[in-house]
Amino acid sequence: MPSSDSNHIEKSFAKDFLSLKAIFEFVGKFSVSNKLNDSQVFSIKFAIEEVFTNMVKYNPGNTHVTISLNREGKKLKVGFVDAEEKPFDITKKEDVNPSLSIEKRRPGGLGIFLIKKLMDDVEYAHDGKYSRIILTKLVE
Amino acid sequence: MFELTITEDGQIHLSGRLDASQAESAKKEFDKVTLSAVVNFKDLDYISSAGLGILFAAQKRLKDAGQGLKLINMNQHIRDVFRYARFDLIFEIE
Secondary structure: OOEEEOOEEEEEEEOOHHHHHHHHHHHHHHHHHOOOOHHHHHHHHHHHHHHHHHHHHHOOOOOEEEEEEEEEOOEEEEEEEEEOOOOOOHHHOOOOOOOOOOOOOOOOOHHHHHHHHHOOEEEEEEOOOEEEEEEEEEOO | OEEEEEOOOOOEEEEEEEOHHHHHHHHHHHHOOOOOEEEEEEEEEEEOHHHHHHHHHHHHHHHHOOOOEEEEOOOHHHHHHHHHOOHHHOOEEO
16 A cells, blocks of 8 residues: 655556656656655656666566655655565665777666765665665655 | 657757656667767756666667767757766767
8 A cells, every 4th residue: 555644655657668757757746745856756757767667577477566755854765675585785886987998898887876876875674574675865 | 758869960969858758769769870969968858777778778789880969059968967877978078
């Protein structure tokens, strides 16, 4: 069941790229009530899409991902819970080298690299059954 | 909603949101581009790495053929993402 108050909102989304529209509306509602600026909203939507689409592409085993948004003073925390037996720690993913020439650059890894640029902290935990990711954005 | 249209002067005009749910249709359109072109971002509100990947693949294919894309009128948020990704080294951005 979705839960919400002005500082906390949580909802499960089907693992499908088509869920992005509903996810962006979910973020939009929270952003208005928390008076986030356009730049903050862009960064949060971008980071959520990158994590969510990774879960859709690389862990298709279960059907839903739970996303939460939580305002704790100057920190905006975005949480993801995904049932996943085999951990994939995005904080350990080696950064792409964005300075390579077009001939040497390869697709892949750019999304996680950009999450680290747009957000202030990325945490990952795995308890044997669930992957939990928390992205933090300083919003004041 | 994402739309790609070709204007009368040959510019590729992007509008809306280029996210992962729109990437397949966007890729089909960019695959049709075979010559140098200007891509106008004026009405594009948002792009994710899925969209960046499509533009990168198109630019790489075009560069191999001696052609290229020039990107114009990005909003500041998209411009920042391109800068973080160092796509300013890959595209002419105005």
